[in-house]
Amino acid sequence: xxxxxxxxxxxxxxxxxxxxxxxxxxxxxxxxxxxxxxxxxxxxxxxxxxxxxxxxxxxxxxxxxxxxxxxxxxxxxxxxxxxxxxxxxxxxxxxxxxxxxxxxxxxxxxxxxxxxxxxxxxxxxxxxxxxxxxxxxxxxxxxxxxxxxxxxxxxxxxxxxxxxxxxxxxxxxxxxxxxxxxxxxxxxxxxxxxxxxxxxxxxxxxxxxxxxxxxxxxxxxxxxxxx
Amino acid sequence: xxxxxxxxxxxxxxxxxxxxxxxxxxxxxxxxxxxxxxxxxxxxxxxxxxxxxxxxxxxxxxxxxxxxxxxxxxxxxxxxxxxxxxxxxxxxxxxxxxxxxxxxxxxxxxxxxxxxxxxxxxxxxxxxxxxxxxxxxxxxxxxxxxxxxxxxxxxxxxxxxxxxxxxxxxxxxxxxxxxxxxxxxxxxxxxxxxxxxxxxxxxxxxxxxxxxxxxxxxxxxxxxxxxxxxxxxxxxxxxxxxxxxxxxxxxx
Numbered sequence: 389x390x391x392x393x394x395x396x397x398x399x400x401x402x403x404x405x406x407x408x409x410x411x412x413x414x415x416x417x418x419x420x421x422x423x424x425x426x427x428x429x430x431x432x433x434x435x436x437x438x439x440x441x442x443x444x445x446x447x448x449x450x451x452x453x454x455x456x457x458x459x460x461x462x463x464x465x466x467x468x469x470x471x472x473x474x475x476x477x478x479x480x481x482x483x484x485x486x487x488x489x490x491x492x493x494x495x496x497x498x499x500x501x502x503x504x505x506x507x508x509x510x511x512x513x514x515x516x517x518x519x520x521x522x523x524x525x526x527x528x529x530x531x532x533x534x535x536x537x538x539x540x541x542x543x544x545x546x547x548x549x550x551x552x553x554x555x556x557x558x559x560x561x562x563x564x565x566x567x568x569x570x571x572x573x574x575x576x577x578x579x580x581x582x583x584x585x586x587x588x589x590x591x592x593x594x595x596x597x598x599x600x601x602x603x604x605x606x607x608x609x610x611x612x613x614x615x
Numbered sequence: 616x617x618x619x620x621x622x623x624x625x626x627x628x629x630x631x632x633x634x635x636x637x638x639x640x641x642x643x644x645x646x647x648x649x650x651x652x653x654x655x656x657x658x659x660x661x662x663x664x665x666x667x668x669x670x671x672x673x674x675x676x677x678x679x680x681x682x683x684x685x686x687x688x689x690x691x692x693x694x695x696x697x698x699x700x701x702x703x704x705x706x707x708x709x710x711x712x713x714x715x716x717x718x719x720x721x722x723x724x725x726x727x728x729x730x731x732x733x734x735x736x737x738x739x740x741x742x743x744x745x746x747x748x749x750x751x752x753x754x755x756x757x758x759x760x761x762x763x764x765x766x767x768x769x770x771x772x773x774x775x776x777x778x779x780x781x782x783x784x785x786x787x788x789x790x791x792x793x794x795x796x797x798x799x800x801x802x803x804x805x806x807x808x809x810x811x812x813x814x815x816x817x818x819x820x821x822x823x824x825x826x827x828x829x830x831x832x833x834x835x836x837x838x839x840x841x842x843x844x845x846x847x848x849x850x851x852x853x854x855x856x857x858x859x860x861x862x863x864x865x866x867x
Contacts, residue, residue: 540784544777548767558760558781561753561788604784611701611776 404493418455426509444513445574459498460538488602491539499531522577526570529590536601543608631856637840648833655826679729681831689719694786697779709775714842720758746795747803757785
């Protein structure tokens with residue numbers, strides 16, 4: 389049966405979102421993790437207002453990145469266990485598009501709650517209100533980028549037994565430019581400088597990744613499942 | 616197959632032929648590496664005059680710069696052979712890509728270590744978050760990621776293909792390392808040696824550096840040959856030609 393593409397995409401998205409909703413408890417985990425990490429910083433560094441203000445943007449960005457890394461491992465895990473990923477590979481619909489929908493669902497369920505909680509995290513570290521729009525925009529652009537890049541790497545490790553630490557090692561070099569530009573935007577906004585340039589770079593990278601990453605993800609998955 | 620590729624190159628793609636070829640090349644490459652290394656080190660540490668500003672401390676350049684070049688060169692080799700491995704599924708290309716990774720990681724580590732030893736007296740710090748230093752560190756992490764991914768799979772060939780894919784993604788970093796001193800003007804100095812055009816370095820200092828570059832290239836070839844031979848034997852164990860070699864070894 390050859391379902392038309394938009395219907396297939398919608399079905400894929402709905403399935404993943406519903407699966408995530410059925411296990412709502414797991415959704416709260418990355419958020420809780422991010423809150424705990426951010427709370428630990430003032431304890432470790434002391435409640436010095438000026439210092440916290442200076443590092444607030446970077447700390448929130450890195451915390452969100454780590455929380456996403458924590459959730460990345462589970463992106464394809466259950467689908468590989470019950471074999472539905474193999475069915476997806478065999479399906480007549482283009483694999484890259486279906487994986488793109490899975491990545492979108494993963495972004496909605498893990499990154500979106502983190503972005504919602506980000507102003508609270510930044511507020512806890514006394515980030516000036518003027519820099520808040522820059523932080524939110526940077527997160528809105530950086531988190532899908534991380535989801536897309538992470539999905540390629542998760543697909544590569546799909547055939548291995550344990551991949552948690554390995555995933556971090558592989559993602560680190562790739563996410564360095566993302567962190568640099570996102571943090572650059574927040575820092576520039578904090579100092580009252582124009583912060584359009586790093587945001588434009590992030591947007592360009594995101595557009596490139598939206599086009600290329602699902603294709604790379606599909607290729608990687610075919611390599612990892614091919615045995 | 617295309618006609619312009621000579622027949623011996625096709626034959627070299629078969630593991631037994633490459634095994635013999637690498638066995639023949641290795642002693643020569645190792646000998647040349649030792650020869651160039653001795654000449655280059657003697658020229659660099661004894662003959663070359665001290666720098667007018669840095670004194671004798673600059674002499675670490677004869678290790679640092681060739682290793683830095685090799686860390687990028689080996690990554691390019693790994694990326695190209697990884698590409699060949701994925702597109703044409705050549706077993707030998709997988710072997711070359713995966714056996715290059717530890718050698719390149721070693722070169723990247725040597726670059727970082729000697730760089731920090733050099734940085735302490737010259738810049739007054741072991742490490743700084745300079746663009747070139749950071750991208751070289753990222754290069755080391757890319758190597759480690761490739762090695763880690765390769766070993767995470769139970770099936771070696773599958774692991775080699777997955778790691779090759781990761782290597783290709785990481786190729787973006789090589790031009791960033793190379794041009795980082797041009798794009799971002801930070802603490803690390805720009806290049807003084809250029810292939811095309813005039814090098815900003817006197818000949819007495821330049822020739823030992825070039826000799827050391829040849830030495831590291833030859834060492835890489837020798838090391839790759841040896842590693843690839845071992846890997847091919849493990850990969851092809853159970854084939855007739857490997858059994859013959861094993862029996863010949865046992866009879867000796």
